[in-house]
Amino acid sequence: MKTSGLNFRHLYFFWMVAKEGGVTRAAERLGLAVQTISMQLASLEQSIGKQLLEPQGRRLVPTEAGKLALTYCDQIFLLGDQLQDALDETEANKMRLTVGISDSLPKLIAYRLLQATQQLELQVRLVCMEDEFESLLADLALGKLDVVLTDRTVRAGGSLKVFSHLLGESDMKLFGVPKLARKYRRNFPASLHGAPLLLPTRNNALRGRIDAWFVQHKVRPDIVGEFEDNAMLNTFGRNGLGLFFAPSALAQDIEEQFGAVLVGDAPELREQFYAISNARKITHPAIEAILSAVHSGPFAIAD
Incomplete structure (x- = not known):
């Protein structure tokens, strides 16, 4: 079986120095002498024929070869920890x-x-x-x-x-705190014209379908917030800043955990998982x- 000849202990020292930005800090982290780390780094660079680190101000930073080696080290030592x-x-x-x-x-x-x-x-x-x-x-x-x-x-x-x-997949429902729900529940979904809405950002898979649903029902809500993070969207919703969509499969959880109630059903809207x-x-x-x-x-x- 062909082997690379790499000394993985030396490689680990390089990885630590690159992460810490210097030999002294890496040595302190590892509980070893600075001279030990320096000598083994030199041995590694000599064995592979490449300079891996270079000084930049008071720090040691990876060279181009070092950056490449560092990406492999990240994978090697992550897998080692997982093993x-x-x-x-x-x-x-x-x-x-x-x-x-x-x-x-x-x-x-x-x-x-x-x-x-x-x-x-x-x-x-x-x-x-x-x-x-x-x-x-x-x-x-x-x-x-x-x-x-x-x-x-x-x-x-x-x-x-x-x-x-x-x-x-699940169809969607619109929720809001009780005060907002009472205001916009009657004549839903036409009532949503001008209503404050909290929506996912446009790179979200559901957003395009929501926009098409608004067009279908000829409503133009007031979009008061757009969020990449669903948990953040729900947090704003539970605090009454706007109405928000959620899967019908979670209706009970939404009411119990967020204190939000149903405004109306949107069965044409479906979210996949x-x-x-x-x-x-x-x-x-x-x-x-x-x-x-x-x-x-x-x-x-x-x-």
Whole structure:
């Protein structure tokens, strides 16, 4: 078997120096002598024939070769940590599921999807990361995530080899605090002309359908806020700054947790929920549990 000849201990020291911005800080972090770190960095650069770090003011920063090496180090040592965690969890009879949650996905939907993983005989340790859709896909492709939960599918023909699995869909309802709901409930949806609305931003998969729904019903609301983060949108909604859409599957949760009540139904509006994975066929037991729970209908995401 061909090996690279790299000394991974030396590589780890380079990674730490690059992260800390200097040999002294890295040495303090590692509990080693500065001379030890310096000598092993020199050995690494000599073995690969490239300078990886250069001075910039009082700091050491990666050269172009160092920047490239750093991207690989990030992956190598992340996978190393994940390997150690996986081995520890195997001994403890646990399973790890690292989930990326799109910032546009309703958090209550994410909770209800992930709740299915807690019904397995083997204990599941959830690690949840929230970020923008594109960033999560990149992390998924690099193996940093097991699955991404989101409200949109991956475009066909993209450079990333990831696959979309439709979990379900729900029609939408419009909610607001009681004072606003009473004002705009009568003669809905015509009553929405000039009404204060909180909407997702235009890069959200649902936004285009909402705009088309307004055109269909010939109403022009007053859009008082646009949000990428669904949780932030709901926070503004619960504080009475405007009316907001939410999946009908969450109607009871919205009323109980946000103190918002129904203004009107929008059955033509539907939101989809997807699991994005690295493989066409999902084999991770915890993700299989999510798919099985959705398709067998224990919670009403799909109508």
